[in-house]
Amino acid sequence: MSYKILEKKQIAPQVHLMKVLAPDVAKASKAGQFIILRIDETSERIPLTIADFDAEQGYVTIIFQEMGKTTKQLAKMKDEDELQDFAGPLGTPADVRDLGTVILVGGGVGIAPVYPQVKAYREAGNKVISVIGARNKDLLILEDEMRDASDELHVATDDGSKGHHGFVTDVVKQILDSSEDVARIVVIGPPILMKVAAGMTQPYGVETIVSLNPIMIDGTGMCGGCRVSVGGETKFACVDGPEFDAHKVDFNLLMSRLALYRSEESECLQNHECTCKGDN
Ligand SMILES: Cc1cc2nc3c(=O)[nH]c(=O)nc-3n(C[C@H](O)[C@H](O)[C@H](O)COP(=O)(O)OP(=O)(O)OC[C@H]3O[C@@H](n4cnc5c(N)ncnc54)[C@H](O)[C@@H]3O)c2cc1C
Numbered sequence: 007m008s009y010k011i012l013e014k015k016q017i018a019p020q021v022h023l024m025k026v027l028a029p030d031v032a033k034a035s036k037a038g039q040f041i042i043l044r045i046d047e048t049s050e051r052i053p054l055t056i057a058d059f060d061a062e063q064g065y066v067t068i069i070f071q072e073m074g075k076t077t078k079q080l081a082k083m084k085d086e087d088e089l090q091d092f093a094g095p096l097g098t099p100a101d102v103r104d105l106g107t108v109i110l111v112g113g114g115v116g117i118a119p120v121y122p123q124v125k126a127y128r129e130a131g132n133k134v135i136s137v138i139g140a141r142n143k144d145l146l147i148l149e150d151e152m153r154d155a156s157d158e159l160h161v162a163t164d165d166g167s168k169g170h171h172g173f174v175t176d177v178v179k180q181i182l183d184s185s186e187d188v189a190r191i192v193v194i195g196p197p198i199l200m201k202v203a204a205g206m207t208q209p210y211g212v213e214t215i216v217s218l219n220p221i222m223i224d225g226t227g228m229c230g231g232c233r234v235s236v237g238g239e240t241k242f243a244c245v246d247g248p249e250f251d252a253h254k255v256d257f258n259l260l261m262s263r264l265a266l267y268r269s270e271e272s273e274c275l276q277n278h279e280c281t282c283k284g285d286n
């Protein structure tokens with residue numbers, strides 16, 4: 007079976023959006039879940055969050071950043087090309103309920119996985135305050151979509167080129183210091199952002215959820231590749247998560263495990279780039 011790419015476009019430097027025809031996945035998808043895809047028989051399997059889905063038209067939207075060999079290969083694909091595998095939806099859906107006021111935070115390409123949650127929390131009756139951030143304004147994605155889907159949208163950039171000059175966590179702190187009664191905060195982005203956010207929100211005692219991104223291989227709880235430590239217990243992010251209580255996650259372990267294969271990943275990318283140059 008193969009999965010046709012209905013649309014592929016670049017939405018920011020090195021960030022791409024792809025709509026993939028996968029009716030069964032689209033029908034079963036819920037906010038917070040992900041897919042694992044394989045470009046062809048020789049490619050590695052990579053997990054990507056379901057950024058949007060349309061059950062009626064049968065497609066799933068993914069948004070990815072070029073990181074290494076596979077995401078760079080994926081970025082070169084075009085409309086009408088086909089993917090070999092597109093398995094999902096995987097993972098436990100986000101626990102979306104009517105809680106009152108929730109803050110949804112997306113950092114960098116983490117804005118993509120936050121977007122379906124913004125829609126789901128709002129549909130469930132919450133007041134949704136979204137906070138999105140990136141290194142600079144050119145790297146901000148889905149700003150209009152996030153504004154439409156949220157009750158309030160705040161923007162932060164590291165270099166001050168748009169919105170608050172600084173980090174998304176500064177903005178969240180300002181909201182927590184205001185009179186707003188916040189029931190839950192969801193943070194998705196680079197591990198360091200999630201770690202800093204967890205440390206910042208803890209003294210406020212506000213429930214904080216993060217979506218973890220450890221290395222995943224099978225995505226079904228069989229290989230143990232995605233193990234993380236939460237509250238001192240080993241969990242498999244692909245089946246027990248990817249969402250966990252931020253105040254219980256061992257972020258140092260997560261970050262050290264993510265760095266385990268860095269030399270192999272960079273060797274693989276160099277070989278891929280040499281092959282690509284040879285093709286030209
Ligand atoms: C549940 C989940 C959801 C994700 N959602 C998104 C998303 O929506 N958009 C997005 O841009 N990225 C997402 N990622 C990260 C994405 O899977 C990696 O960027 C991708 O696998 C990199 O592969 P590569 O060959 O291009 O790069 P490589 O050079 O192989 O790796 C670059 C970095 O990507 C990470 N990575 C590599 N292989 C894997 C793997 N098998 N599983 C997880 N991480 C890996 C590591 O941090 C690694 O250092 C998600 C990861 C997880 C676990």
Ligand code: FES
Pocket residue numbers: 221222223224225226227228229230231232233242243244245
């Ligand atoms: S990816 Fe293999 S157990 Fe989670």
